[in-house]
Amino acid sequence: MTTPTSDTKRPRPSRRLQLPWWLSVPVALLVVLVLVVLAGRFSLLPGFDDIFGEETKDRSGPALLKSIKDMNRYEGAAGNFQIVVDLEKDAKFLPDAIRGTRTLYVGAGSVSAYVDLGAIGQNSVTVDKDRTTATLRLPHARLGAPALDPKRSYAVSKQRGLLDRLGDLFSDNPADERAVNQLAAQRIGEAAKDSGLTARAEKNTTSMLEGLLRSLGFRQVTVVYG
Numbered sequence: 001m002t003t004p005t006s007d008t009k010r011p012r013p014s015r016r017l018q019l020p021w022w023l024s025v026p027v028a029l030l031v032v033l034v035l036v037v038l039a040g041r042f043s044l045l046p047g048f049d050d051i052f053g054e055e056t057k058d059r060s061g062p063a064l065l066k067s068i069k070d071m072n073r074y075e076g077a078a079g080n081f082q083i084v085v086d087l088e089k090d091a092k093f094l095p096d097a098i099r100g101t102r103t104l105y106v107g108a109g110s111v112s113a114y115v116d117l118g119a120i121g122q123n124s125v126t127v128d129k130d131r132t133t134a135t136l137r138l139p140h141a142r143l144g145a146p147a148l149d150p151k152r153s154y155a156v157s158k159q160r161g162l163l164d165r166l167g168d169l170f171s172d173n174p175a176d177e178r179a180v181n182q183l184a185a186q187r188i189g190e191a192a193k194d195s196g197l198t199a200r201a202e203k204n205t206t207s208m209l210e211g212l213l214r215s216l217g218f219r220q221v222t223v224v225y226g
Contacts, residue, residue, distance in 0.1 A: 073114040074114060074117055074205050075113070075114045076114065076141065076200065076202065076204035076208070077112070077113045078110055078112040078197075079195050080108070080109075081108070081109055081110070082106065082107070082108045082152075083107050083108075083184055083187045083191070084104070084106055084107075085103070085106075085183050087102070087105070087183060088101070089101045089102075101158070103158050103177070103179075103180050104155070104156040104157045104158075105153070105155050105177070105181075106154055107148055107180070107181070107187075107188065108152035108153050109147050109184070110146070111144060111146050111147070111188060111197065112143070112144040113142070113143055113144070113192075113197035113201035114144060115138055115140075115141045115142075115201060115202065116139055119139050120136070120137075120138065123137075124137045124138070127218075131218065132218060132219045132220065133218065133219065133220040133221075134213050134220070134221050135221075135222045135224065137224045138225050139226070140198065140202070140225050140226050141197075141199075141201035141202045141205070141225070142198065143192055143198065145185075146188040146189045146192065148181060148184060153181075202225050205223070209221065210223070
């Protein structure tokens with residue numbers, strides 16, 4: 001029978017790492033705060049949604065009237081358009097993961113077509129002696145500026161390189177969408193030129209003027225454009 005000797009190594013008891021009191025108190029408070037936020041986030045405790053919920057405050061100032069412009073045109077037609085803009089900007093000699101952006105944007109807007117009635121002069125209207133026949137000469141219809149609808153326009157995806165993401169941290173307007181907005185408005189304006197809006201506007205303007213003049217006693221009304 002062998003007896004243990006003094007040289008036999010015995011396992012030493014493990015020592016637990018203890019934080020000082022001045023550090024353990026903030027850590028405990030942080031853990032409690034995280035648990036409370038998670039409980040409210042996943043609705044584990046009723047009533048926490050109101051405490052940690054988001055609150056929106058509108059501190060915008062009143063709108064200022066800058067100018068007033070009299071409108072002497074009749075909008076005879078308007079078209080609604082939608083376009084998907086895929087805008088990519090690359091840097092030379094750098095991969096897209098380092099420098100480059102790509103935005104997939106859905107732009108929705110409208111374009112109106114109008115006839116400028118303010119251009120009508122004395123020589124533009126001819127009336128016979130009996131005041132039963134009238135001839136009007138009007139300029140051709142024109143297209144207005146495209147107007148994007150912010151409620152129906154949105155970004156589908158945004159891809160930015162590392163340098164672009166770092167730049168957004170120091171920018172007042174990160175992930176600026178002005179470029180895609182301008183491009184969407186440009187494409188919508190180009191599509192409106194081939195949509196036949198001006199012809200529809202001239203047709204509707206003619207119908208409006210014929211109804212107006214016939215209510216004044218004219219039997220025959222002729223509208224000429226150009």
